[in-house]
Amino acid sequence: MVNQWTSAEHVLGYLARADQFPHRTEGEAVLLEHVPQSAQRILDLGTGDGRLLTLLKIDRPHVDGIAMDFSPTMLAAVRQRFAEDSQVTVVDHNMDEPLPPLGQVDGIVSSFAIHHLAHPRKRTLYQEVFELLKPGGVFCNLEHVASPTPKLHQQFLQALGIALEDDDPSNQLLDVETQLSWLREIGFEDVDCYWKWLEMALLIGVKPL
Numbered sequence: 398m399v400n401q402w403t404s405a406e407h408v409l410g411y412l413a414r415a416d417q418f419p420h421r422t423e424g425e426a427v428l429l430e431h432v433p434q435s436a437q438r439i440l441d442l443g444t445g446d447g448r449l450l451t452l453l454k455i456d457r458p459h460v461d462g463i464a465m466d467f468s469p470t471m472l473a474a475v476r477q478r479f480a481e482d483s484q485v486t487v488v489d490h491n492m493d494e495p496l497p498p499l500g501q502v503d504g505i506v507s508s509f510a511i512h513h514l515a516h517p518r519k520r521t522l523y524q525e526v527f528e529l530l531k532p533g534g535v536f537c538n539l540e541h542v543a544s545p546t547p548k549l550h551q552q553f554l555q556a557l558g559i560a561l562e563d564d565d566p567s568n569q570l571l572d573v574e575t576q577l578s579w580l581r582e583i584g585f586e587d588v589d590c591y592w593k594w595l596e597m598a599l600l601i602g603v604k605p606l
Contacts, residue, residue, distance in 0.1 A: 427592040436503035443510020446474035467491040543570035553595040
């Protein structure tokens with residue numbers, strides 16, 4: 398028998414049915430395409446329960462992962478998820494504070510986490526990300542971004558079944574254009590929005606060789 402659970406495509410298909418967040422797995426699939434198979438060390442900012450790092454390791458089982466979060470609940474979940482994987486290090490760190498010294502990495506990813514930071518901290522974090530990456534390293538941020546109009550914001554909430562009054566007050570959403578311009582100013586190359594659906598966007602930049 399062929400073990401389909403070694404295929405990222407198969408796992409994403411399962412998660413698409415199991416996860417109620419619309420189109421999330423589409424963005425994840427594009428992210429996976431742009432993280433090199435040759436990456437040896439990947440940092441996941443705001444890892445949550447380790448979902449994204451798990452997907453990355455399906456066809457990169459050799460990779461050393463750093464799973465960073467600060468929520469005790471999420472940290473417990475990610476430690477349980479990777480309890481048998483000695484190649485994953487879990488780091489307890491709040492991204493409101495400067496990133497700790499972790500050594501250089503081949504890739505830095507994040508999934509729906511950075512939008513909780515204040516805008517100036519987002520900009521500073523992107524600079525720290527650039528400095529942590531090895532030359533040729535990639536930054537992939539699958540992010541919740543601001544809609545250009547209130548109508549489109551309401552459309553996004555409706556798609557998620559969220560009433561306007563129940564909108565998450567901790568969100569500090571920022572438009573795609575500003576974030577892409579920051580990445581270019583910092584020095585990233587090939588900067589673009591590689592995928593987008595309403596307020597979900599995949600922003601990618603590569604550190605020059």
